[in-house]
Amino acid sequence: MSTTSTDLLAGLNPEQVRAVTAPAGPTLVIAGPGSGKTRVLTHRIAWLISEQGIPAWRILAVTFTNKAAREMRQRVEQLISTGAAAGMTMGTFHSFGVRLLRENPGLLADRLGVLRNFTIYDDADQQAILKQVIANIGRDPKDLPPRRVQSRISAYKSGLIEPADAAETAATYDDEVMARAYAEYQRLLRRANAVDFDDLLILPIKLFDTAPEVLEKYQDRFEHILVDEYQDTNRVQYVLVEALAQKHKNLFVVGDPDQSIYRWRQADIRNILDFQKSFDQAQRVDLEVNYRSTARIVAVADNVIRLNRDRIDRKLRTDNDDGDQVSIRELADQQHEADFVVSEIRRLMRDRNLNGDDFAVMYRTTAQSRVLEEAFRVSDLPYQIVGGVRFYDRKEVKDVLAAFKLIVNPNDTISIERVIENMPVGRGLGPKAMETIDQWSIVTRRTPLDGLIAVARNELDAPQLSGAARTAAIKIGAAYDELQKLEQIEPLTDLFDAVVRLTGYRDQLAHGDDDQLERWENVLEVRADMEKYDELEPGEALAAYLEQVALVADVDSLDDDSRGRVTLITLHSAKGLEFPVVFITGLEEGLLPVSRAVEAEFTDPAAIEEERRLFYVGITRAEQLLYITYVANRLTWGRYQPGVASRFLDSLPHEHVRDLGRRSTVSPRGGMSLTGRAQTLSGLSMSTLKPAPIPPKAQVRAWSAGEKIFHPKFGEGTIIEVQERRGDQELAIEFTRHGQKRLLASLAPIELITD
């Protein structure tokens, strides 16, 4: 046993040891980026089990993503044995919440009115239900956008505010409308036997309120609770954790206030800042030594985050080598930006013998990923995208999943609408027929689908419908009658085959045009996805699969087969990850900081600070090399908009920064304001950077033979001849891949390759 102890603590620095071996009681670990946070958490758990004799099943660890939970489990298993680590509860707040609900189906149904076969509604489902809500309260989605209502409801829920409280405290007309919408939303949600993401945290709390003996059971069980990324927890999560830790008070939380980036999701930074006030005699350990990044990267990160006013002053330290300077590069537009990233990665792979998976390309908004993805697609570099158009968000995937959800939960109104609208089995049933069925279902006191199943079995008279609608209604009832039976006895993939057959979806897609065939391919991927659930008991497999689908995060898709691939990822999703080489793209006003934060600059300065933290998160993902790019012109909604370099570039200390220079040509759309742009640059953002000479009035640089250039269409090439033509130059260029071309310097979108 004692040898295990030394093994466990070997290689940890004194602060890390202090955290890992912290005595019982509430503990706060403030962990700077790259300071070994995950190590501390995994070693702490291993230490608790092997040294303190805590049984694994009495440990609860909450992480931000399922991937983090998976990795943490593996790491603990490596430290002690797999057997010893078995039984630990690890997952996200949401998956843990679902688990609590699933473990108490009786109470859930009796006290909270949610049946055990509930459906988890995602963002799109919520939107759909909110449209109904807005109509029901007599409003128009045009002046009451579902998005707004949704975020308001989520804010209510995150603050544990009930519809009645919302109505009572409403101060304005808008508040009243929102409160009404909230109440109606809850009504429809419960009628569909569905829960939203917030419910997954709130319902357990309510469960505990109505059944203290259940809470006590969990309090007893979870002797040690550990929470990662504590800076991004919200009020509900705090209440849940606080309740569970009440008995043993062994709450070990790890986080970094400087990396709090989910304020918009009601994350409350006070949870971490006030931890020592909330929990008596909480100990605190600060991890400040960065082991991840070069000294220059650490210095740059520190300089950036220091500009936030609302923060605890801390200084990051590192013993690592200086490393290379951080590279800054301006490009003509996002096309050039993407090409630059691709060619630079290719160069580094060659010159520094790096692998694709050593690189990450980050961006603020998912929309930016498109152009980048395209550039990678035409290149031969393998890549993977995190947070683009999600697979599960594709229409055909949602359609087929809706058909499955309906098997488990026939009350799921949103799914039945989806199936009827989009699948052949619903043909013949329009809004009018649905209205009739809804009325009929109230009279027969069954859910519409249950009623139709009964009709198909000749147990009930069909609703008053015209011929075609009647046939369709019976057909759908018969289909689900059969699917419900099959679900109990068949493996999931066989059930899949039955679903696509009985809904007619296979016939529609598999025999359609190319477009439809592509959709069919995606639907088949769902089938492949289901294969790993075939070993589960029929009757349980589907619910487990649907739950997994509802709770996967974008980053969860990043797994073992990421080997060799460049990662394209949003800054938000990149939290917690690290890469030898990082590119942060789109460092422009309106993008990073995002426009909404810029607009709120004076009314809500915290918004810009959060953007700065996001930038900080991006910077601190890099181990060896960091590139920051921005463009002079960005194509948004089919228009080129002049880009303004981000204010955040000002805070980069110039001794650690290398300006790779600007684009040397006029942008392809013809002479967007290079001069105007240059003024903005030198006057505003680049002032602290190494001044790069901007030749006055020379909008087109003088080219000479022998120079290597890059052309977005033709790729790399070498200038072999230059002919002067009254203020312009005609260039003969030998392209590596496209042979010789003659181009006019003033028109060609070419750039000098500087290396």
Added chain:
DNA sequence: GAATGCATGGTTTTT
């Protein structure tokens, strides 16, 4: 009820 065509507006970030 389905197909076609036109208008509109949308880009934060995600469990």
Added chain:
DNA sequence: CCATGCATTC
């Protein structure tokens, strides 16, 4: 620019 939603037509 694109996807979505609505209106018009058959």
